[in-house]
Amino acid sequence: MAFIASFFVKKVNVIIATSPQFFSAVSGYFISVFKRKPWIMEVRDIWPESIRAVNAMKDSKVLDWLEKLELFLYRKSDKIIVVTDTFKKNIADRGIEPGKIEVVKNGVYLEKFIPIPKDKVLIQKLNLDGKFVVGYIGTHGMAHKLDFILNSIVNIDEHIHFLFLGDGAEKKKLLELNKEKKLKNTTFIDFVAKSEIQRYISITDVALVPLKKSDTFKTVIPSKIFENAAMRKPILLGVEGESKQIIESYNAGLCFEPENKDDFIKKLNKLYSDRDFYLECKKGCEKLSKDFDRSKKAADMLGIIDNLL
Known part of the structure; x- marks a missing residue:
């Protein structure tokens, strides 16, 4: 065409x-x-x-x-x-x-992803008041290993909640796995209009960016890193290689070894429990987004x- x-x-x-x-x-x-x-x-x-x-x-x-x-x-x-x-x-x-x-x-278009207060209407609508929200916004595909995330969060702190927004080839399987595990700390939402994405990012505390463990993915830099960083959301990254170098060099979050449950939970708890470190990561996000x-x-x-x- x-x-x-x-x-x-x-x-x-x-x-x-x-x-x-x-x-x-x-x-x-x-x-x-x-x-x-x-x-x-x-x-x-x-x-x-x-x-x-x-x-x-x-x-x-x-x-x-x-x-x-x-x-x-x-x-x-x-x-x-x-x-x-x-x-x-x-x-x-x-x-x-x-x-x-x-x-x-x-x-990232800095004028489109401006840090804003948490959207109270969405928080009430999704019953997330008082929760530490870990957000994944994007494709639910084979490369993203969201099944690993669901399998890893069965026994985490009840105040940590995972928000999955998007669709993809694995979405149906993920919903079935979520039901099988009887998870109460997850919310799945279908894709929303691009104009609404900023509202949903606003209600998260941490941006989850995982990929399957593979040498191939050491070469990629997921674009969701930049959008979330622009809104001052520390990154919980499950990708090695060049992406990891960026997050660590800017101190814009924490990186866990892909598909390593213990490392994932350790890094998640660090962002959740260490307030001073969390605030330093927000500053790192600001610097990162301005450079990109x-x-x-x-x-x-x-x-x-x-x-x-």
Whole structure:
């Protein structure tokens, strides 16, 4: 569809195509050939490597073919923009010229995620008055290991409550597991409008950001880190690698080893019980979000585009 739509766009100076999905990048490549213009491939996830990481598809000739397509697109692009330093290393280590790869990390629109008081209406509606709320807002998918979280919180302090907002492939299984475990300290909500997200973040005390234990996920930086940090919500991170380095360098929360129950509970209790440490993490969140202001990242992106033209 993107390729067909391009016929109706008369004046083009550069083509930018984002992956995943691959086929967006494929369209970008063909449009650049047809219009004889440079194209930039923006890489927000390493496919098909991430597919293998969650066992969404068994190793097969299809995945091998997708990897060949991935490398073909990297070679044919005039510039590659990735969102993490480790993505750049991954691509360069597979034979792509490092000089054509630029890093522009994710960030946050500070004007959209302003720290606000807890929304009292939502707190009353969800019966969360007096609770220490750990919030997970996002996709409930195979990569996020929310089943590990549910299995880990059976016997935690009754004043700690988990709020799960979103949908995804694992949502039904998670609801069944929650019922099986007879958990009383959880609330599940379907997706809400983007305009409402700030209200829901406001009622949380800590932002939960977990992923499955995998070397692949050491290369990613979940964008929910930045939105929650902008609203001064300390991060409880279950991701290793580059994300962990960010949280620890800014003292913006605590990191637990993915799928390690003892470590998870220990770090959760630290944020819950140590008020002075918690307040220091809020200050770290402020510094982190300012350094990852999306307007600054947009300026970096525009600079790369200008240099290509």
